[in-house]
Amino acid sequence: MENFRQSIYDLVVETSTNLPYDVRRAIRQAKERENAGTRAALSLATITKNIDMADDNVLPICQDTGMLTFEIKVPIGANQLEMEKDIYEAIRQATKDGKLRPNSVDSLTGENSGDNIGPGTPIIHFHQWKKDYIDTRLIIKGGGCENKNIQYSLPMEIEGLGRAGRDLDGIRKCILHSVYQAQGQGCSAGFIGVGIGGDRISGYELAKKQLLRDVSDVNENEKLAELEEYIMEKGNTLGIGTMGFGGEATLLGCKIGSMNRLPASFFVSVAYNCWAFRRLGVELDAETGAIQNWLYKEGEKISFKNDEAAAASESDTEKQEEAREVVLQAPITEEQIRELKVGDVVVINGDLHTGRDAIHHHLMEHDAPIDLNGQIIYHCGPVMLKDKDGEWHVKAAGPTTSIREEPYQGDIMKKFGIRAVIGKGGMGPKTLKALEEHGGVYLNAIGGAAQYYADCIKKVEGVDLMEFGIPEAMWHLKVEGFRAIVTMDSHGNSLHKDVDKTSFERLQQYGEKVFS
Numbered sequence: 001m002e003n004f005r006q007s008i009y010d011l012v013v014e015t016s017t018n019l020p021y022d023v024r025r026a027i028r029q030a031k032e033r034e035n036a037g038t039r040a041a042l043s044l045a046t047i048t049k050n051i052d053m054a055d056d057n058v059l060p061i062c063q064d065t066g067m068l069t070f071e072i073k074v075p076i077g078a079n080q081l082e083m084e085k086d087i088y089e090a091i092r093q094a095t096k097d098g099k100l101r102p103n104s105v106d107s108l109t110g111e112n113s114g115d116n117i118g119p120g121t122p123i124i125h126f127h128q129w130k131k132d133y134i135d136t137r138l139i140i141k142g143g144g145c146e147n148k149n150i151q152y153s154l155p156m157e158i159e160g161l162g163r164a165g166r167d168l169d170g171i172r173k174c175i176l177h178s179v180y181q182a183q184g185q186g187c188s189a190g191f192i193g194v195g196i197g198g199d200r201i202s203g204y205e206l207a208k209k210q211l212l213r214d215v216s217d218v219n220e221n222e223k224l225a226e227l228e229e230y231i232m233e234k235g236n237t238l239g240i241g242t243m244g245f246g247g248e249a250t251l252l253g254c255k256i257g258s259m260n261r262l263p264a265s266f267f268v269s270v271a272y273n274c275w276a277f278r279r280l281g282v283e284l285d286a287e288t289g290a291i292q293n294w295l296y297k298e299g300e301k302i303s304f305k306n307d308e309a310a311a312a313s314e315s316d317t318e319k320q321e322e323a324r325e326v327v328l329q330a331p332i333t334e335e336q337i338r339e340l341k342v343g344d345v346v347v348i349n350g351d352l353h354t355g356r357d358a359i360h361h362h363l364m365e366h367d368a369p370i371d372l373n374g375q376i377i378y379h380c381g382p383v384m385l386k387d388k389d390g391e392w393h394v395k396a397a398g399p400t401t402s403i404r405e406e407p408y409q410g411d412i413m414k415k416f417g418i419r420a421v422i423g424k425g426g427m428g429p430k431t432l433k434a435l436e437e438h439g440g441v442y443l444n445a446i447g448g449a450a451q452y453y454a455d456c457i458k459k460v461e462g463v464d465l466m467e468f469g470i471p472e473a474m475w476h477l478k479v480e481g482f483r484a485i486v487t488m489d490s491h492g493n494s495l496h497k498d499v500d501k502t503s504f505e506r507l508q509q510y511g512e513k514v515f516s
């Protein structure tokens with residue numbers, strides 16, 4: 001198995017940097033559904049530009065390495081202990097090379113292992129089979145979309161849809177609701193895998209395994225095929241759209257599996273995956289470990305480069321009519337903030353400081369390492385590499401889900417005089433109120449567009465609180481032309497609140513029985 005380690009390294013790098021062909025096709029279809037010039041269409045254009053950039057530069061599509069999960073089928077007699085060791089080494093190397101962010105964190109101490117290896121990470125499932133080659137599939141599933149997974153226990157009352165019983169119609173309600181509750185926070189448009197039955201653990205596992213099915217795959221079970229089609233159609237009428245900005249494309253794929261359950265339990269488990277649906281596979285020679293065949297690469301490989309030019313010229317004219325563009329450079333005054341309204345596009349030049357979960361928690365009780373008065377905080381955990389001269393370089397730097405900072409954000413802004421925060425998915429009522437009282441603004445960047453934003457970062461000025469690890473440290477960055485959309489302003493307006501409300505109203509249309 002002299003080539004096994006190299007093959008796994010290639011699989012890891014390819015999965016992190018190059019989206020599968022079936023996923024590209026689904027994104028292309030979503031693009032075709034959105035009208036040129038809308039926020040959703042512009043966001044999708046950023047997403048597809050990012051997909052091409054990651055591919056061209058062999059760098060992470062999204063900064064979040066997520067949970068690496070391997071599903072490996074081996075012939076009888078394959079040495080799984082050796083394979084496991086090689087997988088660890090391949091992951092260590094890919095992390096060193098900036099293809100993965102160090103993402104494995106001790107749950108009690110918060111310490112980052114630095115190489116993606118630790119108790120529980122990565123996840124490796126071996127299965128024996130009768131064939132003579134090794135089938136290895138890898139899913140890199142990000143934390144933000146993982147947080148939008150949901151499990152229902154039937155029978156139950158589902159908000160907006162009423163009673164859901166232990167039947168196909170009850171299952172239908174659970175799945176539709178799962179799409180609604182994700183809003184844009186898991187970087188919609190997304191894919192869902194659904195597991196019906198099992199126990200709480202195996203139900204989720206079945207849901208995640210559905211994500212291994214090709215997007216074009218039609219369910220062998222007729223009833224489930226019908227349900228998948230129904231969810232695809234109705235899910236896309238909820239109007240959540242790309243990044244939860246509203247729009248026609250909310251769901252890119254829905255795959256449903258079923259297994260037996262216990263008489264007392266009836267779980268419907270949903271695994272939500274963002275548009276950055278990184279899963280690939282390889283077939284390996286069992287003797288040498290060399291790659292014989294790549295999976296999820298059938299058919300034509302879509303590159304979005306050609307659409308870009310056409311879309312850019314079309315949407316530029318409309319964008320000028322629709323959205324106002326405002327240039328911001330820190331330090332920002334309260335007056336500048338009060339002028340901004342939901343829908344404005346902000347172009348940031350100058351200083352940005354990253355801060356995510358650990359920093360927000362820390363700042364509640366400590367002073368900030370620098371003066372944050374009038375500054376902009378970016379909810380971001382980048383992929384960084386240090387060169388020989390000790391200088392840091394940004395390899396990927398998209399936004400993280402902001403709602404996790406909801407308990408802290410308003411207080412932190414007031415305490416330090418911060419005027420703007422950039423993130424994705426929006427924030428809740430507590431932050432909205434603080435923005436109004438203090439004079440602050442929430443800016444939404446496009447989730448997963450890690451190469452697109454890394455390109456705007458011209459210099460790493462420094463870093464503080466490195467003890468929290470690379471993703472959680474406070475990075476001081478100089479940016480140029482960093483674009484984001486005002487989605488919560490200082491006048492009590494929130495696009496996220498509005499989209500939630502209208503999508504809930506649409507969800508309520510689907511309370512009547514459909515499947516018997």
Ligand SMILES: O=C(O)C[C@H](O)C(=O)O
Nearest residue numbers: 064142143144381400401
């Ligand atoms: O951890 C991150 O950088 C992002 C995360 O995947 C998220 O979606 O919030």
Ligand code: SF4
Nearest residue numbers: 062142144187274448
């Ligand atoms: S930031 Fe968005 S695209 Fe990236 S892993 Fe998280 S949910 Fe997925």
